[in-house]
Amino acid sequence: MAPGVPGGPPALLVRGVVKRFGQTLALDGARLELRAGERLALLGPNGAGKTTLVRCLSGRAAPDAGEIEMFGRRLPRTGGRERLGFVPQEIALYPDLTARENLEAFGRFHGLRGARLREAVEWALTWTGLADRAGDLTKTFSGGMRRRVNIACGVLHRPPVLLLDEPTVGVDPQSRERIFAMLEELRDHGTSILLTTHQLDEAEERCDRIVIIDHGRAIAEGTLGELIESTVGVNRRVTLKLAEPGPPPEGFRARDDPREVTGEVEDVALELPGLLTRIRESGGRVSGVEVRAPSLHSVFIHLTGRELRE
Ligand SMILES: Nc1ncnc2c1ncn2[C@@H]1O[C@H](COP(=O)(O)OP(=O)(O)O)[C@@H](O)[C@H]1O
Ligand SMILES: [Mg+2]
Incomplete structure (x- = not known):
């Protein structure tokens, strides 16, 4: 490689x-x-x-x-x-061949022969965690096991660049855990x-x-x-649940429920205690606090204006 x-x-x-x-x-x-x-x-x-x-x-x-x-x-x-290695989304294995036979077939397809082929197949069986199932027909495998063999078939020739759909x-x-461990390796x-x-x-x-x-x-x-x-x-989104509806603190506003106010806070550890004290001193009572860090979800909605699963 x-x-x-x-x-x-x-x-x-x-x-x-x-x-x-x-x-x-x-x-x-x-x-x-x-x-x-x-x-x-x-x-x-x-x-x-x-x-x-x-x-x-x-x-x-x-x-x-x-x-x-x-x-x-x-x-x-x-x-x-x-x-370049490519693993397509659809699983393409021979169901009536064993895991080892599938790997051998794909290894030949990638130009591997003899000792190099045998080494690559043994490596792939260990890498996928399927060494003990090497002699079983892939049609008897779970979806996840088939997926692991399918990935190995695209990687047997150890390409320096790998695409997976x-x-x-x-x-x-x-x-899934195993697949990510394989990719990490x-x-x-x-x-x-x-x-x-x-x-x-x-x-x-x-x-x-x-x-x-x-x-x-x-x-x-x-x-x-x-x-x-x-x-x-990078601001955190802070939502305060108020026991009684009251005026929201500065920079916060209520959406549907007047007892639930939301605002953005730059430094939660620094700003939140003072915020809670001010509410208490003005006679309010906070029954719950939720702090949300910005996530890829919020990035995605910001960029596309919609949820990912539509
Ligand atoms: N072979 C094809 N013939 C006609 N339209 C296609 C073909 N492949 C993909 N498309 C269209 O191209 C767009 C992108 O599809 P695709 O690349 O499969 O998206 P994704 O993988 O992100 O779901 C879609 O509108 C899809 O219907
Ligand atoms: Mg697709």
Whole structure:
């Protein structure tokens, strides 16, 4: 494996990629950068263009316009991607072959033979935690186990850049943990990973940086902190529940219920005690306090004006 050089060119650089399907503009000038050695989430609602973009990156679909570079080298519109691994969303395994036989078949497909093939298959069985099920037909596997084999089939040749399309859809929580542990192991060995997801928590907790895609365009890119700072700001949202309706404190306002007032606070530890004291001194009584940190959820709504699951 030859991972990218830190400070060198990005693993993938995508500029102005356009893809039409008849009247549908699936990609409308998408741009993103997958930095060497990072895990990047491509986050967006259904129909945003995630699958189309990773298919263009993988060379399975030809973009109508735009450029894709891998480690600083321009890629052809299709093909020419031996150093790139791709795990499609749909599971593609031979159900009547065992896990080991599936891995051997995909390893041959990736050009592995002899001792290299055997080593790669043994590595994959351990990596996926399926060594004890190696001789079982994959049709007897749970969805999560099949997903793990499917991911391994795309990684057997140990590509330095890996694309995964919704790798945890339809997967039980235990397999989901295992899949993220598998990806972390690859990342620790220098693999650059782009994964698509429509789940906020996966982007927020399991990735180094996030690209938000909507209507075929990448509308924001950065770490969670960068996205928060550039959109909703870093203030905490504080909601006070008042025992009796009363005038809200300065900077706070009631929405529907006059006993529930909300405001933004820059430094909660510093400002909240004084705020509560002032309310008490003016005869009010606070029955509950809720503090919410800005999240990817609030960033997403700020940028798109809607919830992710629509
Ligand atoms: N092969 C295709 N033929 C026609 N339309 C397509 C095809 N693939 C995707 N689309 C359309 O392109 C848009 C983006 O789809 P897709 O890339 O699958 O989004 P996502 O993966 O984010 O859900 C959608 O409007 C979808 O219906
Ligand atoms: Mg998709």
